Amino acid sequence: DGGITQSPKYLFRKEGQNVTLSCEQNLNHDAMYWYRQDPGQGLRLIYYSQIVNDFQKGDIAEGYSVSREKKESFPLTVTSAQKNPTAFYLCASSEGLASYEQYFGPGTRLTVT
Amino acid sequence: AQSVTQLDSHVSVSEGTPVLLRCNYSSSYSPSLFWYVQHPNKGLQLLLKYTSAATLVKGINGFEAEFKKSETSFHLTKPSAHMSDAAEYFCVVRSPNFGNEKLTFGTGTRLTIIP
Numbered sequence: 001d002g003g004i005t006q007s008p009k010y011l012f013r014k015e016g017q018n019v020t021l022s023c024e025q026n027l028n029h030d031a032m033y034w035y036r037q038d039p040g041q042g043l044r045l046i047y048y049s050q051i052v053n054d055f056q057k058g059d060i061a062e063g064y065s066v067s068r069e070k071k072e073s074f075p076l077t078v079t080s081a082q083k084n085p086t087a088f089y090l091c092a093s094s095e096g097l098a099s100y101e102q103y104f105g106p107g108t109r110l111t112v113t
Numbered sequence: 114a115q116s117v118t119q120l121d122s123h124v125s126v127s128e129g130t131p132v133l134l135r136c137n138y139s140s141s142y143s144p145s146l147f148w149y150v151q152h153p154n155k156g157l158q159l160l161l162k163y164t165s166a167a168t169l170v171k172g173i174n175g176f177e178a179e180f181k182k183s184e185t186s187f188h189l190t191k192p193s194a195h196m197s198d199a200a201e202y203f204c205v206v207r208s209p210n211f212g213n214e215k216l217t218f219g220t221g222t223r224l225t226i227i228p
Contacts (some may be wrong), residue, residue, distance in 0.1 A: 004156075040122070042203060042218030043157075058215075090156055098214055104149075104156035 003027065004105035006091050011110045013085075021076045021108045023091035031097050032074035036060060037088040037107075046089075049074055050097050078110065085112045115140045115208045119219035127227045132176075132191040134222045136204035139185060146187040147205040147216075148178055157203065163187065174198070199226045 004025045013019045025032065031050050035043040045058030049068040063082025068074055074093075078085045088109050092102040120135040138144060145164045149157040161172025168180040174197075178189045187204060204219040 006156075009154075040220060042117075042220045043216075044218075045215060048215070088154075092157075101147075101159055101162065102216065104158070106156045107154065109154065 004091055004093055004103055006089075006105040006108050009106065009108060011108055013110070013112050015112055016080045017112075018077055018079050019085075019110065019112075021078070021089055021091075021110070023074045023076065023105060025072055025074075025091075025093045025103075025105075027093055027103060028071070029093035029095055029103070030071070031094045031099065032068070033092040033094075033102065034058075034064070034066065034074070034076045035090045035092065037090060043090060046076065048097075078112075085110060115144065115206050115217050117204050117206045117217055117219040119202075119204050119222050121222050122220065123223045123225065125225040125227060126194045128196055129193050132189070132194045132198065132224065134189040134202050134204075134224065136187045136189065136219060137185050138187060138204070138206045140206055140208045142208045145207040146178075146180060147207070148172065148176070148187075148189050149203045149205060151201045151203065151221075153200075160189070160202075194224075194226050196226050196228065199224055 007022045033048045034046040037043050044060050046064050047066045049055035065077045090107045091105040094102045117138045147162045148160040151157045161170045163170045163180045171177045176191050201221045201223050203221050205216050
């Protein structure tokens with residue numbers, strides 16, 4: 001089955017620790033994205049990548065970092081510099097940045113205490 | 114610049130009655146518009162999309178939406194609600210930007226179905 005996998009589904013961390021969220025896709029898509037979702041708000045773009053070894057900041061990149069060493073993988077690191085890291089994180093992919101449809105993974109719920 | 118406003122944060126309807134979820138947008142250029150659905154603790158699934166073809170767009174699960182340029186609206190409708198329609202719905206706008214298009218999401222409308 002083709003799709004996007006995110007692991008783990010739930011993640012708990014202590015304040016001050018960095019944590020990395022996994023995102024893998026087997027759709028052969030060039031573009032990948034990370035969004036953050038908070039209650040009562042729409043999705044906000046953190047980072048996106050158009051191609052391997054290239055990525056761009058989205059609207060709320062501060063306190064986050066990414067890498068794109070392989071086409072199928074786009075991990076997100078939530079650093080200790082992120083002031084409010086507790087949220088639901090969604091990864092998505094599309095054939096390209098100009099593609100009409102983005103496909104979403106099931107999400108990872110991160111709780112930092 | 115682009116933005117999208119979902120006019121209702123929460124809508125409740127009885128099973129078997131019509132559903133109307135309202136969305137208004139703004140865009141400097143001819144936009145593409147989407148509706149996504151999200152069930153609890155799940156990712157988003159595309160319901161339907163408007164990309165400058167027919168203004169009345171049919172999607173999955175009996176949903177449809179009509180693009181009205183004069184009203185800058187893209188409301189989502191369904192003739193008869195089913196219990197499985199209970200979810201959060203997001204209206205999304207995308208404007209042309211020379212291959213660097215990004216999506217702008219509305220704040221969501223939570224749909225509750227009353228048995």
